Amino acid sequence: MALVNENFLKLPENYLFSDIAKKVNVFKATHPKAKIISLGIGDVTQPLPEAVIMALHKAVDEMGIQETFRGYGPEQGYRFLIDAILKNDYESRGIDLDPDEIFISDGAKSDIGNIGDILRHDNTIAVTDPVYPVYIDSNVMGVRGGDLLSDGHWSNIVYIPCTAENNFVPDIPVKPFDMLYLCYPNNPTGTVLNRKQLKQWVDYAIKNNVLILYDSAYEAYIQEEDIPHSIYEIKGARNVAIEFRSFSKTAGFTGLRCGYTVVPKSLKGFTLNGQETSLNRLWNRRQCTKFNGTAYIVQRAAEAVYSQEGKVQVKKTIDIYMENARILTNGLKSLGFQLFGGVNAPYVWLKTQSGMSSWKFFDLLLYEANIIVTPGVGFGPAGEGYVRLTAFGKKEDTLEAMERIRLWAV
Ligand code: PLP
Numbered sequence: 001m002a003l004v005n006e007n008f009l010k011l012p013e014n015y016l017f018s019d020i021a022k023k024v025n026v027f028k029a030t031h032p033k034a035k036i037i038s039l040g041i042g043d044v045t046q047p048l049p050e051a052v053i054m055a056l057h058k059a060v061d062e063m064g065i066q067e068t069f070r071g072y073g074p075e076q077g078y079r080f081l082i083d084a085i086l087k088n089d090y091e092s093r094g095i096d097l098d099p100d101e102i103f104i105s106d107g108a109k110s111d112i113g114n115i116g117d118i119l120r121h122d123n124t125i126a127v128t129d130p131v132y133p134v135y136i137d138s139n140v141m142g143v144r145g146g147d148l149l150s151d152g153h154w155s156n157i158v159y160i161p162c163t164a165e166n167n168f169v170p171d172i173p174v175k176p177f178d179m180l181y182l183c184y185p186n187n188p189t190g191t192v193l194n195r196k197q198l199k200q201w202v203d204y205a206i207k208n209n210v211l212i213l214y215d216s217a218y219e220a221y222i223q224e225e226d227i228p229h230s231i232y233e234i235k236g237a238r239n240v241a242i243e244f245r246s247f248s249k250t251a252g253f254t255g256l257r258c259g260y261t262v263v264p265k266s267l268k269g270f271t272l273n274g275q276e277t278s279l280n281r282l283w284n285r286r287q288c289t290k291f292n293g294t295a296y297i298v299q300r301a302a303e304a305v306y307s308q309e310g311k312v313q314v315k316k317t318i319d320i321y322m323e324n325a326r327i328l329t330n331g332l333k334s335l336g337f338q339l340f341g342g343v344n345a346p347y348v349w350l351k352t353q354s355g356m357s358s359w360k361f362f363d364l365l366l367y368e369a370n371i372i373v374t375p376g377v378g379f380g381p382a383g384e385g386y387v388r389l390t391a392f393g394k395k396e397d398t399l400e401a402m403e404r405i406r407l408w409a410v
Helices: 016-030 050-063 079-093 108-118 133-141 195-208 279-290 296-304 308-334 358-369 395-409
Strands: 102-105 125-129 157-161 179-183 211-215 241-246 259-262 268-270 276-278 339-341 347-351 386-390
Touching (some): 050 308, 102 108, 102 279, 108 133, 108 211, 125 133, 179 195, 268 279, 308 339, 308 347, 308 395
Parallel strands (some): 125 157, 125 179, 211 241
Antiparallel strands (some): 241 259, 268 276
16 A cells, blocks of 8 residues: 655645636636736746747757767756856856756756755754745655644744844744755845845854755846845855756746756765765765756757857846836835835835735735735745735736726725
8 A cells, every 4th residue: 555645735735826826717707808917926928038049949950960969968967058057157256166066957946846855854944934835845745844833834844034024134043943945036025135144144054054045046136236146155155055046037947947056065964973974965866866857958048048149138138027126116116005125036025005914905906906916925924914026027017007006006
């Protein structure tokens, strides 16, 4: 008899976005003529950059010719892409990494979910709250979550609230923990940590033997000078942090799928009896056993992101989204809303009016302005009383949504 991993059964049946989809479907059925604008789900809308398309075509042609056909590639990724990453994402910021510290994958979500394979089941994890749900759900599947409590917290997870009260800068909690997820620029709040604020966490991790899992999927959206693009810009971070990166939001790869994870060789884990071991070695072993590499054509496409034309085209797309973010932040501010993020990230985190719940605000905007947002409470208990708006839509839709909110709010 095959027994199941019962931790899966602890996870609530409905994922946030399916709950939203259900509500939207009911609305559509009862209001068939309404023109809905979504400022909800965090997917890109602009097409892939021309340089990426050209690289894809070329790579596809290579696959059809005997001399240039490629079968299985290295599990860790092709050197041409790893070298482009090292040069453009790290050397350019004074960070010296070895090629075998980079692992190419089919996206950050897989790696974030899979990293738990190399870490003991009884580590205590800490997350900022609100949070990208994958950090919690993947740990619940892997035993580390404990049980879901009636207040929306998981019993074995340390929550670090990030709200307007602490200006979205997480305070170091009293309760000890072994692993910490940090995501900056943050999904869902769109907020960032400056160099000094991130350094406090790195120093804490060094002092307390904490492993930081640093998700910088939105790094390309950083506009301000003092915001680190990589955690390795902070001294000592290579001894305590794994970094996850993605081409999804950087270059529109949500449907193409490519990302990478940095596991420095100086990063040590420990056995129960205190013996040191290399996390890089364990992750490499894990990948070689369970992963057969990312498609060659996709890695060629990702390489093109770093070409001269690719860089210009990627910037153009990001500028489009950040212009949307400006339309939302300026418009909402002028209406007197309290909001956060939207400066170094494609997300705007809006406080609901007069303490209204996230779902109530969601319903009002859907029914009265035909706009979809994401209820903040879906990202964790500290998200209650907020909603997330995304800048990934088309400019004309963002402008129209803002106009509808203006009419609705007055
Ligand atoms: N990390 C964060 C914070 C995200 O918001 C997302 C996607 O929305 C991902 C990772 C997933 O990235 P990928 O598309 O590379 O799997």
